[in-house]
Amino acid sequence: MSRELYTKMSQSIVAGDCEAAAALAQQAVAAGLDPLEAITQGYVAGVNQVGEAFTNGEAFLPELVMAGEAMKTAVATLEPEMKRRGTERKTLGKVVLATVEGDIHEIGKSLVGTMLSAAGFEVFDLGVNVATTKIIEKAQEVQADIIGLSALLTTTMVKQREVIETLNNAGLRQTVKVMVGGAPVTRDWVQQIGADGYSEDAIGAVSVAKQLVGA
Numbered sequence: 001m002s003r004e005l006y007t008k009m010s011q012s013i014v015a016g017d018c019e020a021a022a023a024l025a026q027q028a029v030a031a032g033l034d035p036l037e038a039i040t041q042g043y044v045a046g047v048n049q050v051g052e053a054f055t056n057g058e059a060f061l062p063e064l065v066m067a068g069e070a071m072k073t074a075v076a077t078l079e080p081e082m083k084r085r086g087t088e089r090k091t092l093g094k095v096v097l098a099t100v101e102g103d104i105h106e107i108g109k110s111l112v113g114t115m116l117s118a119a120g121f122e123v124f125d126l127g128v129n130v131a132t133t134k135i136i137e138k139a140q141e142v143q144a145d146i147i148g149l150s151a152l153l154t155t156t157m158v159k160q161r162e163v164i165e166t167l168n169n170a171g172l173r174q175t176v177k178v179m180v181g182g183a184p185v186t187r188d189w190v191q192q193i194g195a196d197g198y199s200e201d202a203i204g205a206v207s208v209a210k211q212l213v214g215a
Helices: 002-014 018-030 035-055 061-085 107-119 132-142 158-169 187-193 202-213
Strands: 094-099 122-125 146-150 177-181
Touching: 002 018, 002 035, 002 061, 018 035, 018 061, 035 061, 035 107, 035 202, 061 107, 061 202, 094 107, 094 132, 107 122, 107 146, 107 177, 107 202, 122 132, 132 146, 132 158, 146 158, 146 202, 158 177, 158 187, 177 187, 177 202
Parallel strands: 094 122, 094 146, 146 177
Antiparallel strands: none
């Protein structure tokens, strides 16, 4: 019975169906299934499938967004049961995400945050137009493994460098990895500013993040 339910869970993510994802999560709780197992064996399989299709050019941004939203709904539905059982989902690491100061682009960063959460990272999304000091303070507060910086304007890319330089000057660069992204960001820029990782899309960002934490 659980195997069939897990297949349906995976399908609900692929379809980007939040209602079905939530209903199946409720079914799993009612049937006494392990909520962690439901996430890892059911929903995550769907996220992986959509991610693979996106990488191969067989799925597009809207499908990715919908799959991410369905995953968030499923996890939120299962969370009370996980707390009740005292089983917390093992996190791969903590990520502080922000669109840098002067830049108000939200969609790409939010999608990366959703996909990282779905993959098992604990994400602290600070939003857009976030000052360097605020980003670093939050990273220290939560003991982040990774800082993710988005910039969609060539004029705000310099803020990505500013964050890395500020970390260096404060002697914190060894304690946290820095990922950067955004339309104008190139591999040359990544090397120039000394960032640890870069991706052109949300699925790639998950792979990079996993590499950075050794997962």
